[in-house]
Amino acid sequence: MLVMRNNKILIITQYFFPENFKSNDLAFDLQKAGYKVHVLTGIPNYPEGEYYKGYNIFQRRIETINGVKVFRSFQMPRGKNNKIKLILNYLTFAFFASIWALFLCLFNKYRCVIVHEPSPITQGIPAVLVKKIQKIPLYFWVLDIWPDAMKSGGGVTNQSLLSLAEKVTIFIYNNCTKILISSKGFKQLIMRQGNYEDKIIYYPNWSDDILKMDDSYPIPELPKGFKILLAGNLGKSQNLDAVINAANELRDVKDVKWLFVGDGSRKNFIDSFISEHNLQETVFTYGKYPMQAMPAFYKNANALLITLKGEFPHLKMVVPARLQTYMASGRPIIGMISGGSADLVKEANCGFVVESGNFQALSTIIKDVILTDKDTFESLGINGRKYYEENFTKEKCIYNLIAIIESNSVGNYEN
Numbered sequence: 495m496l497v498m499r500n501n502k503i504l505i506i507t508q509y510f511f512p513e514n515f516k517s518n519d520l521a522f523d524l525q526k527a528g529y530k531v532h533v534l535t536g537i538p539n540y541p542e543g544e545y546y547k548g549y550n551i552f553q554r555r556i557e558t559i560n561g562v563k564v565f566r567s568f569q570m571p572r573g574k575n576n577k578i579k580l581i582l583n584y585l586t587f588a589f590f591a592s593i594w595a596l597f598l599c600l601f602n603k604y605r606c607v608i609v610h611e612p613s614p615i616t617q618g619i620p621a622v623l624v625k626k627i628q629k630i631p632l633y634f635w636v637l638d639i640w641p642d643a644m645k646s647g648g649g650v651t652n653q654s655l656l657s658l659a660e661k662v663t664i665f666i667y668n669n670c671t672k673i674l675i676s677s678k679g680f681k682q683l684i685m686r687q688g689n690y691e692d693k694i695i696y697y698p699n700w701s702d703d704i705l706k707m708d709d710s711y712p713i714p715e716l717p718k719g720f721k722i723l724l725a726g727n728l729g730k731s732q733n734l735d736a737v738i739n740a741a742n743e744l745r746d747v748k749d750v751k752w753l754f755v756g757d758g759s760r761k762n763f764i765d766s767f768i769s770e771h772n773l774q775e776t777v778f779t780y781g782k783y784p785m786q787a788m789p790a791f792y793k794n795a796n797a798l799l800i801t802l803k804g805e806f807p808h809l810k811m812v813v814p815a816r817l818q819t820y821m822a823s824g825r826p827i828i829g830m831i832s833g834g835s836a837d838l839v840k841e842a843n844c845g846f847v848v849e850s851g852n853f854q855a856l857s858t859i860i861k862d863v864i865l866t867d868k869d870t871f872e873s874l875g876i877n878g879r880k881y882y883e884e885n886f887t888k889e890k891c892i893y894n895l896i897a898i899i900e901s902n903s904v905g906n907y908e909n
Contacts, residue, residue, distance in 0.1 A: 500605045502530045503899075504598065506621045507610035508569065508587050510535035511559055512546060514785065516699060516815065517610040521562045523892045531562045532602065534594055534620065536569035536587045541727075541757070543574040565598065567591040575759055577648065588616040595620035599627045606631040606671075606899055613647065615640035615659065618666035631671035631902045633895075635697060639683050639808035646806040647731055664688060671902060674895075679811030679834040695898060700891040701818040701882065702785075709789035714780060716794050719751045720865065722828065723795035725788060726816045728758035733803045733851055735760075736830060738767045740853035740860075741777050747861060750776060755791055757782040792823040797845075797864070797871070801830040804850025813838060818886040821878035826871050828864070830856045844878030846871075 503524060509515040510533050517533070525531045537555075538546040548554060555566045569587035573579030607624045611617055611634060618634055625632040641659035644650040664687050667673060673690055674697035675681060681694050728734060741752045754764055754777075761779060768777050783791070792798065798820040803809050810833030817835055820827050827845030829836060836847045846863065848855035864871045 500603070501528060502532065502602060502604050504532045504534060504602070504604045504607045504624060505610060506534045506591065506595070506607060506617060506624075508536045508614075508617055509540055509610070509612065510538070510564065513538045513540045515610065515612065519700070519888055519892070520608065520610060520895070522560045523888065524896070525561045527892070527896060529605070532598065532604075533562055533564045534591055534598065535564060535566055536591070537566050537571075539569075539571040543572045543576070543579070545571055565594055567594045580648070584614040584616050588619045591617075591620040592623055595623045596627070599624055604628055604630055606633060606902070609634045610637070611635055612637045613640070613643050615663050615666060619662070622666060622669045625669060632669060633672050633674060633898065634666065634670040635674040635676070636680055636684070637676050637699075639680060639811070642683070642806060642808035646803065646809050660687070672898060674898075677811050677813040677834040683808055683811060697894065697898075698886060698891065699813065699815040699818050700886050700888045701815070701822040702888065704789050704792060704819060704823040705879070707789045708786070709793050711787040711790050713783070713787055713790045716753065717751045717778060719749045720796045720868070721751045721753055721794065722797045722799050722860070723753045723755065723791060724799040724801070725755040725791060726814070728754060728756050728761045728764065730759060731803055731809060732758075732760065733801045733830065734764060736851045736853040736856070737799070737801055738764055738777070740830075740856040741773060742771055743853065743857035744861060745771070745773060745776060747865075748775060749865070750860060752777045753791075753795065754779045755781075755783055788819070789823070792825055795825055796868070797828050798823065798825045799828050799830070800835060802835065802850055804832040810834065810850070818882060821882040821886065824875045824879035826874040827878060828856070828860065842878050842881035844874050844881060
């Protein structure tokens with residue numbers, strides 16, 4: 495697609511390389527497509543909660559990575575399992591990135607501004623400033639719903655804080671040119687906050703092509719048996735209490751092995767549960783591995799497990815990026831999920847799903863359906879791979895974003 499002459503784009507996000515987020519692909523692939531990309535981000539500290547080695551308030555605040563100019567705003571490190579530090583992390587980025595945004599506007603004329611928004615919503619504040627000052631389009635990619643995420647992920651119950659977050663969210667949505675949603679189910683949630691019918695565009699996550707990646711990265715020897723793998727963040731939203739209860743229900747089915755690859759706030763809970771319930775023969779944790787290791791893990795798994803809590807409406811609508819990655823791997827999927835992710839698995843016919851939190855149903859479908867016909871279950875992975883190729887390749891998604899950008903040219907844009 496032809497890129498117009500005014501090709502300078504600003505991406506605003508708290509999370510960028512060397513942190514592992516889709517914002518990296520956005521920036522690097524738009525740069526490859528012919529745009530001149532600037533990224534306004536924070537000092538990297540996710541998920542460890544401390545500044546990465548080589549980065550701090552004095553080092554590498556401005557750098558160029560793969561041709562992309564990166565400006566790193568000050569933000570307090572988020573810490574680990576510390577709500578106060580996390581709030582300060584969100585607020586300091588919003589404040590200092592807004593100052594950076596004003597500075598960048600003085601010396602650059604941007605074609606548009608794009609926000610990559612996993613939590614928090616406040617990343618949109620500096621973007622609104624840029625949009626208003628330069629009278630350019632603002633594209634806001636919603637990967638989490640606020641203020642709902644404050645309740646589900648942060649346990650916030652203070653109505654004053656939730657009301658304030660609601661007002662900030664509405665302010666940002668009102669100032670968006672387009673609201674890009676990663677799950678079709680997000681539309682009904684966002685429409686609660688205003689009539690954004692004409693702004694909302696379905697723009698899903700994508701995945702690297704796992705089958706084309708090198709699968710020779712050294713990983714531990716995995717146990718023999720029917721291996722069910724859950725890979726990625728092991729946090730509160732993943733409903734790991736229910737998963738480990740399902741594993742306990744199947745403790746006597748020695749052929750079933752549960753593998754957890756990743757780290758997060760609930761990993762210690764899993765390790766403690768394994769020890770307390772003597773599940774060392776069937777449940778295994780491997781800690782965090784780089785993305786280069788995942789093709790080897792996926793290749794050796796018989797099923798890939800995806801779970802989310804279901805008591806909050808927005809979590810039912812979230813489609814985690816790992817689902818697209820699972821599909822790309824060509825492995826069949828087991829889901830303990832409701833809403834958007836469940837609909838996607840059913841639409842692609844790439845596995846089996848049970849309701850969020852229903853660990854009895856999860857253990858039953860594994861024992862009485864999947865294990866009784868492993869060959870049929872194995873074939874469902876092919877369906878997932880086909881669906882990925884048709885909908886979730888990075889090339890298709892980046893091309894669609896370029897089409898959105900080019901359809902809102904500066905000359906035709908009305909503030």
